[in-house]
Amino acid sequence: MLNDRKKKILQTIVEDYIANSQPVGSKRLVENYDLGVSPATIRNEMAELEEMGYLDKPHTSAGRVPSTLGYRVYVDSLMKVDSLKDEEIVYLKQSIEKEIVEVSEIVKHVSKAVSNITDYTVFATGPNVTDAVIQDVKLVLLNKNMLLIVVVTKEEAVKETVIHLEKDLDEDTIEKINEILRIKLVGEYIKNVQVNVLKHIGNELSAYMDILISILNEIMKIIKTNDISLDGSNNMFKHPEFQKYNLAKNFMDVLEAKQLIKEVLKVEDDDINIYIGDENQYSEFKDFSLITFNCPENLGAIGIIGPTRMDYAKVLSVIKYIKGIINSKYRKDGYLDG
Amino acid sequence: MLNDRKKKILQTIVEDYIANSQPVGSKRLVENYDLGVSPATIRNEMAELEEMGYLDKPHTSAGRVPSTLGYRVYVDSLMKVDSLKDEEIVYLKQSIEKEIVEVSEIVKHVSKAVSNITDYTVFATGPNVTDAVIQDVKLVLLNKNMLLIVVVTKEEAVKETVIHLEKDLDEDTIEKINEILRIKLVGEYIKNVQVNVLKHIGNELSAYMDILISILNEIMKIIKTNDISLDGSNNMFKHPEFQKYNLAKNFMDVLEAKQLIKEVLKVEDDDINIYIGDENQYSEFKDFSLITFNCPENLGAIGIIGPTRMDYAKVLSVIKYIKGIINSKYRKDGYLDG
DNA sequence: TTTAGCACTTTGGACGTTCGAGTGCTAATT
DNA sequence: AATTAGCACTCGAACGTCCAAAGTGCTAAA
Numbered sequence: 001m002l003n004d005r006k007k008k009i010l011q012t013i014v015e016d017y018i019a020n021s022q023p024v025g026s027k028r029l030v031e032n033y034d035l036g037v038s039p040a041t042i043r044n045e046m047a048e049l050e051e052m053g054y055l056d057k058p059h060t061s062a063g064r065v066p067s068t069l070g071y072r073v074y075v076d077s078l079m080k081v082d083s084l085k086d087e088e089i090v091y092l093k094q095s096i097e098k099e100i101v102e103v104s105e106i107v108k109h110v111s112k113a114v115s116n117i118t119d120y121t122v123f124a125t126g127p128n129v130t131d132a133v134i135q136d137v138k139l140v141l142l143n144k145n146m147l148l149i150v151v152v153t154k155e156e157a158v159k160e161t162v163i164h165l166e167k168d169l170d171e172d173t174i175e176k177i178n179e180i181l182r183i184k185l186v187g188e189y190i191k192n193v194q195v196n197v198l199k200h201i202g203n204e205l206s207a208y209m210d211i212l213i214s215i216l217n218e219i220m221k222i223i224k225t226n227d228i229s230l231d232g233s234n235n236m237f238k239h240p241e242f243q244k245y246n247l248a249k250n251f252m253d254v255l256e257a258k259q260l261i262k263e264v265l266k267v268e269d270d271d272i273n274i275y276i277g278d279e280n281q282y283s284e285f286k287d288f289s290l291i292t293f294n295c296p297e298n299l300g301a302i303g304i305i306g307p308t309r310m311d312y313a314k315v316l317s318v319i320k321y322i323k324g325i326i327n328s329k330y331r332k333d334g335y336l337d338g
Numbered sequence: 339m340l341n342d343r344k345k346k347i348l349q350t351i352v353e354d355y356i357a358n359s360q361p362v363g364s365k366r367l368v369e370n371y372d373l374g375v376s377p378a379t380i381r382n383e384m385a386e387l388e389e390m391g392y393l394d395k396p397h398t399s400a401g402r403v404p405s406t407l408g409y410r411v412y413v414d415s416l417m418k419v420d421s422l423k424d425e426e427i428v429y430l431k432q433s434i435e436k437e438i439v440e441v442s443e444i445v446k447h448v449s450k451a452v453s454n455i456t457d458y459t460v461f462a463t464g465p466n467v468t469d470a471v472i473q474d475v476k477l478v479l480l481n482k483n484m485l486l487i488v489v490v491t492k493e494e495a496v497k498e499t500v501i502h503l504e505k506d507l508d509e510d511t512i513e514k515i516n517e518i519l520r521i522k523l524v525g526e527y528i529k530n531v532q533v534n535v536l537k538h539i540g541n542e543l544s545a546y547m548d549i550l551i552s553i554l555n556e557i558m559k560i561i562k563t564n565d566i567s568l569d570g571s572n573n574m575f576k577h578p579e580f581q582k583y584n585l586a587k588n589f590m591d592v593l594e595a596k597q598l599i600k601e602v603l604k605v606e607d608d609d610i611n612i613y614i615g616d617e618n619q620y621s622e623f624k625d626f627s628l629i630t631f632n633c634p635e636n637l638g639a640i641g642i643i644g645p646t647r648m649d650y651a652k653v654l655s656v657i658k659y660i661k662g663i664i665n666s667k668y669r670k671d672g673y674l675d676g
Numbered sequence: 677t678t679t680a681g682c683a684c685t686t687t688g689g690a691c692g693t694t695c696g697a698g699t700g701c702t703a704a705t706t
Numbered sequence: 707a708a709t710t711a712g713c714a715c716t717c718g719a720a721c722g723t724c725c726a727a728a729g730t731g732c733t734a735a736a
Binding site for chain 3: 037038039040041044058059060061062
């Protein structure tokens with residue numbers, strides 16, 4: 001559909017615009033890049049590219065700017081993902097290989113590292129536990145009316161919460177209740193946990209049905225809570241487009257919309273998903289580009305948000321490196337083998 | 339030092355400026371407020387107030403704007419803290435009286451409510467546990483090499499963390515270690531916990547010294563971690579001063595400086611602390627005003643950050659109401675009596 | 677097919693003018 | 707002695723004009 005020269009021109013425009021945030025003109029293009037043709041020829045090509053929808057013009061006498069479609073083509077087929085600088089590799093490696101005990105911590109370190117390297121804003125959620133299998137449930141009586149509920153998954157994610165008891169319970173009773181829960185829950189997929197697993201419990205414990213139900217409800221609640229971490233929100237102000245009040249304001253609204261962020265971080269597969277500007281499903285994101293991916297081994301999901309004029313190649317190279325390093329580290333030493 | 343008329347004028351200027359964010363002129367003042375003198379008189383007074391340092395002038399032909407000192411005098415002696423609107427009272431009450439199990443949750447709800455009512459940005463930390471007394475320490479073996487450490491304070495704050503064990507331990511050993519920790523730690527002020535409490539443990543457990551030390555280190559670590567919550571960061575963009583790029587950028591930098599926020603939230607006493615503009619100790623805050631206070635009953639600390647042109651009276655009335663409601667609720671029903 | 681040349685468009689900065697709001701000062705008034 | 711009317715003055719915001727810079731599209735020549 002696009003001949004080679006058009007591809008080359010489109011690629012160059014996108015890259016120049018990403019680097020300089022100024023609309024790109026024909027003269028600038030021939031002067032700075034080795035295209036082997038005159039500005040006039042470039043102009044003809046650019047006019048066609050614009051007609052085909054790959055470029056936009058802010059106004060008649062300005063240069064061209066990539067359209068969403070232009071970015072899309074660039075990302076899908078023109079972009080070259082180069083490798084990272086040595087110091088970036090060292091930094092990323094060291095961020096990931098910190099001594100970490102709880103799996104949900106890992107993405108947080110990755111998130112911070114990515115925001116530092118890319119200058120964009122990064123958010124992350126921990127492991128998606130609803131897809132996980134329960135390895136153990138522990139009830140711990142903290143004092144006579146506080147009960148700690150701990151759920152451990154096969155992947156060693158740990159979730160815990162505290163509830164207040166209406167009536168005091170002794171250790172023996174707690175242990176009995178715990179045993180019931182173990183029998184009913186261990187080995188189950190968390191997403192399948194429902195109150196009616198309690199249907200067939202013996203008579204001896206039916207007196208504690210109330211407490212059992214409330215514990216089960218808490219378990220269903222905590223596995224759904226998934227804190228998001230946020231890094232580099234001030235990075236955005238390094239990019240010139242955020243001097244525009246409206247864009248800055250919209251960005252703040254995105255930051256505050258935690259629920260929305262959780263929603264976009266529900267990444268299904270192992271791909272790297274790129275949503276450019278108005279490709280975004282949620283209108284709040286339409287001024288931005290969003291790149292999301294799952295960390296391997298179900299460590300969590302990460303989202304990177306930046307202007308549509310985002311350095312896609314850079315971000316992708318960072319992501320690919322991270323996926324690689326996590327794969328080799330955590331798969332190799334069996335850290336997550338349960 | 340200031341005669342009554344000057345006080346009245348200063349107060350009126352501050353309040354008008356807070357309400358309208360426009361420099362206040364003499365004509366505007368007499369037209370909108372019942373001062374009983376002519377603009378000329380006001381001008382003379384304003385000139386003197388400026389000379390005394392209570393007012394600033396953006397430029398020769400602009401009205402006056404309060405200086406830091408002007409706000410200070412206003413806050414200290416001129417301001418009238420009015421009572422809240424009915425709907426605000428209902429909303430606050432309902433936010434605080436939600437069913438809440440873990441004490442550290444309470445401030446988070448309060449924080450969100452305050453940011454909604456005031457249109458400023460609010461951050462909060464949970465109870466300051468270092469000043470608390472340990473009620474219990476529990477070790478729970480999650481699986482053969484994961485150990486959950488739980489610390490409960492007298493005030494019923496719960497902190498927990500997971501560590502990975504180097505060598506596998508059985509339940510009996512864990513129980514022995516737990517017993518040692520109980521003996522050594524229960525009843526202690528958290529701030530006094532040190533590794534050398536382990537000095538005089540019996541021989542039988544000295545084989546487990548390594549694990550004891552690492553547990554103790556974890557305990558000292560977790561009691562120091564204090565997550566901050568943040569609400570209404572996008573509220574700031576409702577205030578006209580934040581259309582200035584520099585102010586917006588500085589504000590983002592404040593948001594990202596979590597360590598700094600923790601620092602300013604170390605509130606010592608039961609007062610409400612107000613730091614206006616360059617009164618702030620940390621330069622990052624010098625463009626803003628900061629109001630901090632401790633929630634009663636050691637529930638946590640809350641900080642409200644806004645422009646120097648902040649509605650101090652409104653914020654203070656909210657804070658006072660909150661302190662009152664927490665006092666009456668949690669003191670009365672003995673929720674925190676442990 | 678490519679390019680040189682040129683007329684045309686638009687933005688943005690520099691500059692000047694005007695207008696409104698506000699000031700400080702002086703002299704008159706209370 | 708305190709207040710106020712009056713007035714000259716100052717400054718910024720808004721507006722228009724002008725011009726340069728950058729870029730375009732089109733035409734005609736190479």
